[in-house]
Amino acid sequence: MSKANPCHGNCPIARVTALLGDGWSLMIIREAFLGSGKFNEFEKRLGIARNILTNRLRKLVEAGLLQRKASETDRRVVEYRLTRSGRALFPVLIALSQWSEQHLSDCSHSVRYVERATGEEIQRIKVLSADGRELDAGELAMLPGPDADPALKARLVAAMEQAGHEAAHAAS
Amino acid sequence: MSKANPCHGNCPIARVTALLGDGWSLMIIREAFLGSGKFNEFEKRLGIARNILTNRLRKLVEAGLLQRKASETDRRVVEYRLTRSGRALFPVLIALSQWSEQHLSDCSHSVRYVERATGEEIQRIKVLSADGRELDAGELAMLPGPDADPALKARLVAAMEQAGHEAAHAAS
DNA sequence: GGATTGGGTTGCAAAATGCAACTAATCGGC
């Protein structure tokens, strides 16, 4: 990916894409949620090349999503476990998964997410207003926050203006 | 990425990673949400190479996330707009964005998501049980659905068993 | 009709990825 493209400043999507936007990082996080922790487990369960796995684990550790710790019982093995940051990706993974099931062929009804205690299906992930109504993209505004850099700020202002012109479009 | 690794069958995360797991696809979708539609707009706002952009737009159109249509008013320009599937990625983008803001340095307070009508901040995206309690990863079970292929089924069963052994781990 | 614009394609260099072979430390058996 390029060094200096327009909005790559502190745009949150750009930043998360830089970190997780490759063919493996998200899979590794998913594996970690499924209980993998050792180098070998990731390798075998994902079928990832070992040098790439090394590289990604290091990157994820540096980013603070995984913690690297030598095992107490066997000093050959290294345990990678999700940190608080890593576990906070939980809603992202579920949202992605639900989207896949609904919109990609071959993914429908391959996994059921249920609450362990009750066995009931969880809700579909939604964007909610402060008072709990479900919002869609058209009802949302993205404003530059206090720490937005100039490029991001300009981009968001431009988007706001564009949104004004469109007003009502609904068809797909 | 490899051709045939263990769980790449119909695992939803694997499938969405295959589609959006590169440095640009998600950025393109984000741009589309921000109002971009023309080839040039994507190119300039993202700083993406034109051959790569061509490739990604085609892929996203094939996957049904974007719709490609020649403009009515100027037959040189092509409009790419989000389909229903594409717009359904909205919660995913918001979840990713919120995660970035909370867990990546330089992303904090760069964007504020507010409801257009009221100006109020939206809620944090959560995983909710059927009756509306917030769940975390430990409270969730992933069961193979009716269409899970054998590899995925085996993987999920293994994860369930592993989860049994762990029971209570909370530290990070 | 000539220059410009929009949306590409093509060729080539650079970077990322995949694969297999090799290491270094640790373990378990004896």
Added chain:
DNA sequence: GCCGATTAGTTGCATTTTGCAACCCAATCC
């Protein structure tokens, strides 16, 4: 304490993907 096996890497090399710049062609503007 030695020996083979296991774990987590590393290294070298072939293949694939990216990025960049130049080129192309139809539609549009003047």
